[in-house]
Amino acid sequence: MNAGIDTGDTAWMLIATALVLMMTPALGLFYAGLVRSKNTLNTFMMSIAAIAVATVTWAAVGYSLAFDGDGGIIGGLGNAFLSGVDFAPRQGGTIPELVFFAFQATFCIITVALISGAVVERMRFGAFLVFAALWSVLVYAVLAHWAFGGGWLMSNGTLDFAGGVPVEMGSGFSALAAALVVGARKEWGRQALLPHNAVYVLLGAGLLWFGWFGFNGGSGFGTGGPSVLAFTNTLLCPACTLVVWFALDLIRGRKVTAIGAATAIVVGCVAITPAGGYVSPGWAMLLGALAALPSYAIIVWRTRTRVDETLDVLAAHGTAGFFGILFIGFFAQADWNGVSDGLFYGNAAQLGDQALAALATPAYAFVMTFVLLKLIGAVMPLRASDREEATGMDVVQHGEEAYVTGEGAILLLPDDVGKAPVVPVADPG
Amino acid sequence: MKLVIGIVRPEQANQVLEALHRAEVRGFSMSRVQGHGGEVERVETYRGTTVQMGLSEKVRFEVAVSDSFVDKAVAAICEGGRTGEVGDGKIFVVPLDHAVRIRTGDTDEGAVTPVSR
Numbered sequence: 001m002n003a004g005i006d007t008g009d010t011a012w013m014l015i016a017t018a019l020v021l022m023m024t025p026a027l028g029l030f031y032a033g034l035v036r037s038k039n040t041l042n043t044f045m046m047s048i049a050a051i052a053v054a055t056v057t058w059a060a061v062g063y064s065l066a067f068d069g070d071g072g073i074i075g076g077l078g079n080a081f082l083s084g085v086d087f088a089p090r091q092g093g094t095i096p097e098l099v100f101f102a103f104q105a106t107f108c109i110i111t112v113a114l115i116s117g118a119v120v121e122r123m124r125f126g127a128f129l130v131f132a133a134l135w136s137v138l139v140y141a142v143l144a145h146w147a148f149g150g151g152w153l154m155s156n157g158t159l160d161f162a163g164g165v166p167v168e169m170g171s172g173f174s175a176l177a178a179a180l181v182v183g184a185r186k187e188w189g190r191q192a193l194l195p196h197n198a199v200y201v202l203l204g205a206g207l208l209w210f211g212w213f214g215f216n217g218g219s220g221f222g223t224g225g226p227s228v229l230a231f232t233n234t235l236l237c238p239a240c241t242l243v244v245w246f247a248l249d250l251i252r253g254r255k256v257t258a259i260g261a262a263t264a265i266v267v268g269c270v271a272i273t274p275a276g277g278y279v280s281p282g283w284a285m286l287l288g289a290l291a292a293l294p295s296y297a298i299i300v301w302r303t304r305t306r307v308d309e310t311l312d313v314l315a316a317h318g319t320a321g322f323f324g325i326l327f328i329g330f331f332a333q334a335d336w337n338g339v340s341d342g343l344f345y346g347n348a349a350q351l352g353d354q355a356l357a358a359l360a361t362p363a364y365a366f367v368m369t370f371v372l373l374k375l376i377g378a379v380m381p382l383r384a385s386d387r388e389e390a391t392g393m394d395v396v397q398h399g400e401e402a403y404v405t406g407e408g409a410i411l412l413l414p415d416d417v418g419k420a421p422v423v424p425v426a427d428p429g
Numbered sequence: 430m431k432l433v434i435g436i437v438r439p440e441q442a443n444q445v446l447e448a449l450h451r452a453e454v455r456g457f458s459m460s461r462v463q464g465h466g467g468e469v470e471r472v473e474t475y476r477g478t479t480v481q482m483g484l485s486e487k488v489r490f491e492v493a494v495s496d497s498f499v500d501k502a503v504a505a506i507c508e509g510g511r512t513g514e515v516g517d518g519k520i521f522v523v524p525l526d527h528a529v530r531i532r533t534g535d536t537d538e539g540a541v542t543p544v545s546r
Binding site: 187191389390391392395399400401404407408409410411412413 | 440463479483527
């Protein structure tokens with residue numbers, strides 16, 4: 001065992017890493033339930049693709065650009081291809097850097113997967129893979145460096161416990177740009193495009209919440225006070241968001257909705273992400289309650305616009321992340337976090353540091369994603385044809401269906417595959 | 430009286446509904462069916478098992494109308510269902526012997542589109 005390694009911290013971080021990785025398939029389930037049945041697999045596969053692509057780019061250069069050195073804008077290439085990442089802890093850490101690397105990789109993965117919510121049901125799978133690879137390096141690694149890796153926001157004093165900057169605002173505002181570049185689904189605004197399975201949505205949200213205990217609880221990188229505080233705040237904050245969301249649903253529609261509840265869980269978890277280890281349990285509960293308001297308002301407003309940011313990544317992640325980052329500036333408490341007070345405890349400067357992150361992150365994420373997708377779009381089509389979109393992305397992109405019955409399916413023996421159809425095609429005339 | 434049966438693509442079903450509504454056809458039923466027309470075969474693969482999907486999802490509209498409304502109903506289904514590619518479906522018009530509105534006991538022309546009251 002290397003000097004400086006704490007076995008308890010390491011044990012927890014191994015588990016936390018696995019919990020966060022599980023959040024990505026959970027997100028896939030959540031998203032899959034929100035789309036129409038003909039796009040179930042494609043939507044789920046975008047999350048699985050994020051695990052594939054972002055893990056490789058993270059190991060190649062992403063981790064190094066985020067965490068090697070303390071350049072203002074971006075890190076170095078000293079850890080590219082896992083160079084020097086081994087059993088020794090990073091400076092100041094108590095866990096092997098290999099675990100730290102894996103934990104951070106799972107954050108990059110889910111952030112890439114989150115953006116898919118803006119473009120589901122029409123973006124070509126191949127174009128999404130290219131986008132995922134480039135975005136994970138050019139946007140995620142840079143924002144992670146700013147907030148976690150010693151970049152300018154971190155050295156300036158911005159507090160971001162578990163990823164309000166790179167994960168939540170990074171995905172939310174990138175999603176808005178992606179929705180604008182890729183364009184709306186062809187029936188958007190003319191037909192009701194409804195979620196096909198609300199049970200998936202609730203189960204996905206529940207599993208996301210479960211995984212989020214690793215996401216926030218692991219972001220103290222050990223078993224000390226910050227991790228414990230963030231862990232418990234991850235229970236308290238989303239519960240309060242749920243209660244307020246129920247009330248808003250009751251006021252607006254006289255009924256508490258299931259998909260609203262699933263959304264509220266995500267919004268509450270997002271809001272506590274940046275603030276988890278910095279605010280007291282009491283303030284975390286207030287944060288959860290208040291965070292429901294702007295996200296709810298944006299969801300109501302967004303569906304009246306022409307912007308088809310399909311699964312409301314901006315409302316759930318961008319907005320609640322923005323809110324959580326600013327909340328730290330008001331209610332951070334050195335008595336609880338041992339780091340800094342917010343405005344409410346006499347340190348107005350902290351609010352300024354938080355506001356800086358809340359302005360710079362959306363601007364960078366939006367502009368970079370917009371330009372990146374325009375460039376990819378110049379090389380390859382970003383979206384499926386109208387005909388393919390109507391047929392459904394599952395059959396067109398993957399040659400599979402989520403709810404196949406087997407009726408009318410003719411088994412092709414290996415010799416037949418690739419030959420002309422067995423059943424003669426009738427004369428279209 | 431005729432029964433107009435329109436079998437269309439599921440993704441066109443909403444357009445057909447709108448077209449029927451615009452044509453003031455009131456009262457119809459729809460069901461999900463599977464069928465085979467002249468579509469190009471879909472080949473799907475599940476863990477090495479490759480299959481050719483001989484049946485496609487379709488939506489079947491059944492509209493009972495008086496003789497004067499047959500052309501309107503057929504035109505509406507055509508308008509809503511057409512994409513111009515193989516697989517748009519078919520319309521069948523068949524004679525209808527008798528119709529009863531259960532609530533009132535109205536029969537025949539009084540029980541189908543156009544609705545008189």
